[in-house]
Amino acid sequence: MNKNYEKLLRCLDSVRKKTDFVPQVALILGSGLGAFGYEVENPTVIPYSEIDGFPVSTVPGHKGRLILGQLGGVNVVVMQGRVHYYEGYSVSDVVLPTRLMGLLGAKTLFLTNASGGINPDYRAGDFMLISDHIMSFFPNPLIGENIEQLGPRFPDSSEIYSKRLRGIIKRTAAENGIPLRDGVYCQLTGPSFESPAEIRMLSRMGADAVGMSTACEAIAARHMGMEVCGISCVTNQAAGISPNPLSHEEVQETADRVAPLFKTLIRRSIINIGKAGEQ
Secondary structure, three states, X not given: OOHHHXXXXXXXXXXXXXXXXXXXXXXXOOOOOHHHHHHOEEEEEEEHHHOOOOOOOOOOOOOOEEEEEEEOOEEEEEEEOOOOHHHOOOHHHHHHHHHHHHHOOOOEEEEEEEEEEOOOOOOXXXXXXXXXXXOOOOOXXXXXXXXXXXXXXXXXXXXXXXXXXXXXXHHHHHHOOOOOEEEEEEEOOOOOOOOHHXXXXXXXXXXXXXXXXXXXXXXXXXXXXXXXXXEEEEEEEOEOOEOOOOOHHHHHHHHHHHHHHHHHHHHHHHHHHHHHHHO
């Protein structure tokens, strides 16, 4: 058996020993959004450290717990803190949580993150609906032996971020008076922030925002047939656009400032996604 799949099954067995809950939507919370996990109703909380073989978050602001419960009647599984490639994990470990949530039954993956704004029109605190991504500079999570039990060797990438889900999120934002931009996200490895020259290159390539997560999780989810959507919180202008040195403290500060509005958008979008799934 593929060693990564075997590890994934051990994680699944660990969770199933604690709960038989079946989620509809999987949600990954990015930097500054961890408190959203406390909004889950009737929660079953499982620390990552209690899941056999599961990677543990080491970054400030990422609590490291799997939460299963409901949001407005929609069954959800929430990653209260993600793991990143720059923490020293293999790419297969970085996407293991995504795959696990899919095996638990989630059909939809809702991604969130904090990002640097490349588009000169973007300001700190803006929300960007991810329409597509660039991951050419990051190791593809599907490299190596294909896990046939999850998906095909050569999956299609023509619509990684579901048009249907993007439509629901856009309508939700409009109904709640929440400004929402639409753009292309680029994932790099980190942990250093990008140089001004790299930002100029990414801008010419068509990227609107840049970060250190998300795209690889989207690829892994689409590989196994999940429907994917994502919202990025622009927490700062990228290097060369902002006159100030970049810091994780600035990222946290902006994410904390706009968290109430971001929580409203995520919660109501998930409820509307759940309703659409029932029709």
